[in-house]
Amino acid sequence: MKHIFLAFSLFLSTLAVSNPVETGHARASLITNLQNSQQESFYVGVRLEMQEGWHTYWENPGDSGSPFEAKWNVDEGVIVENVEWPTPITIPYPPLMTFGYEGDVVFPFKVFRSLDLELSSISVDFDFLICADICIPEKASLTLDLSSATPNVLVDEAIQKLPLKIIQTESAVKGDGLKTKFKFSQPIQDAYLFPRQDNLFAYTPTQQLVSLGDDLYEITVPVLNDEVASFSGILSIDGEGFQIEEELESSSSMSLWQAILFALIGGLILNLMPCVFPVISLKVLSFVSMGGDDNSKIRNHALSFVGGVMSTFLSIATALIIIRSTGSMIGWGYQLQSPAVVGILTLIMLGIGLILLTNINFASGLTTLGSSVQSRNDYSGSFFTGVLAVVVASPCTAPFMGAAIGYALLQPSFATLPIFLALGLGFAGPYLLLALKPQWISALPQPGAWMETLKQFFAFPMIATALWLMWVFMVQTSGDALILLLLLGLILGIAIWMIATFKGRWKWIGMLATFLAAMQVFNNLPENTGGMVADSSAEEWSLDIESDLQAQDQAYLINFTAAWCITCQTNEKTAFARDKVKEYLTDQNITYIKADWTNRNEEIAVGLAKYERTGIPLYIFWKPGMPGSKILPAVLTEDILIKAMQ
């Protein structure tokens, strides 16, 4: 028995050093393209000639099977490096799918050696799984004497056919499929995406290839879960393989804590945004007037303001979350997509402006907007200013805020309420600080007659805001509707005048009359129909425009904007409308695209969601060579914009 075993192993070892080796269902051999002994690097190839009907596997074998394993045995000073796997083919065993090779295949490996050393032999233990309808693990121990080997053209052919070229693709998971778009200049019979990762995709049902025209194709791969963040693989187009490396827009690129931090910073910055500034400046003024006052009163006023801010943020957040969870694609600032809301805000701004300018005093909370020392115990005024500040702030998206709110709204749940609270806290931060340290108010200038002048002056930012809202209103509706709104403004003016001038019964009769008149006008307000005047220099946005342009290697800049978004309008003036920017776009051949969200538009909401945003402004830029488009800063000047595109 022992002798037989010895004889058998001797037989095996003679088999092992020979080249080629019959492994059972294949013939394995070690070949090279080494031409002469002066080459520092060259290739060796393991050639597998499989019997008909048998196959071996790619690095991701598919539903079953196994890739080969090669263990090299080389002298010191020699390094063998894996190169790329040859382009695999699909070997279907419905309902299962496997990826691999049939017939005659060469697996190339790159060899580096030190020229100081003599050429010697190179050996490999090649373990592989070979399958027909059944599978058998087979192995070959191959040795090649490099000093006497003749170059084999099959190695060069195999290297030439390796899928080393990278193909540009754009992928997104939609429903239960990954959709990968790519460009190919010839008609395609058949294409297959071989993913390297074995746990992301389903291999059945089969992949679908559709031609989108203009050399653009889209292949759909069933996914196992929709959290595919990145993958790599080989796209085989009629047998020719290309490398794919894909990073998908992650659905959870931000953590809750990060979102809360961003919300906090964003809220703080919101104070300086143009739409909030007039209201905030009034608040600052009222605090100035409290200089030298009782600290507890300052504290209470500050806290009332903070309370107003926080409760409004909370209400807006709750409303947003509830509406979002019903599937409606609304976002931050959405309330301004309604002309009625814009109209009411216009009147509020106008009213505040009138009160400030005329210095009318009436015993309503409104007066504490200013510096009314008389009603200093009326904290409801401070609270209301907080509410108002948030309401007028809503069309503004400060830097950082967009990302945080996008995060909160794209997963509508009350678990994201802390993000909105953080936003409110950031916004109210300076006043909260004031509540904690009322003595700091003494650092502000002393109150005096200058305050009355300044208060009157602040009427103008308020009226300017009203003017801007009127423009938004006109864009949303029509010039006729605007006249009706102005008429309401007139009635409001009369009402304020009557409250201040008349006493007793007449006051209330006058109020009732103006109220009825206002209702009459209000009922005649039309629905929104308009939109921003088309910008002739900009192309119209569509959901597919990015993938289309990327496929054409065309650089682009997208401007998500709306008439009611004053940050957008500011950027429009300080960046997009500048000649320098226009020239840059023309010179660099960058397609400029505008997406106008003045009115409700589900498609644009979906487009924003792609960037995890629910509000604007949002600026997107891409040029050939960039792996994916990038988001530009929310506050732009011509220099920032041009620099961001370089």
Next chain:
Amino acid sequence: MKTFVTLLATLAISNSVNAADIKLQNPPINEEAPNFIAVNSYGKTIQLSDLKGSPVILEWTNHECPYVARHYNENNMQSIQKMANDAGIIWLSVISSTPGDQGHVSPEKANALTDSRGASPTHVLLDELGEMGMLYGAKTTPHMYMIDANGILRYKGAIDDIGRGMQFFNASFNKAINYVSSQMDQLIANESLNINSTTAYGCSVKYNYD
């Protein structure tokens, strides 16, 4: 053999439309496991809903598959079965090979294999039509599933962490993390498992693909 393969290949091409209709399911983890009905090697009908109250482990098997063969030759599968027996877990070995294909066995042969290998499955289920395999999305032999006493699917995937690759044939079972035996306690406790879904490795399940 060769003619048979050619025949299968021809059938596969001519019936490729039908083949596309076959849908492998992908049952979700931590949800109710699909209720299967299958016949065991003694002709008795076994239904998952009848087994409620006991945890169940499913093992897709094919005694001729080299992966399965190694697990049995080295007594690895039997020792896990024994652990399951001792823990009161029902162990079902499922054979989904189609008649004429590798691993397909008669009921008698199935019982003989159990005896000769010293295996201790509660039942060996003969799933000739591959219906149970498709229902569970079984792709390889072995392919393991763990269902708790409430009928909740707790695990699907590989038997251990050796994974696909030729290293399997040299790897030590003792050094590997066995996903089934190491998570039996949690299965009995009706808990969600730490590792609940992995990529199964092995030979393909020999479904009737023509």
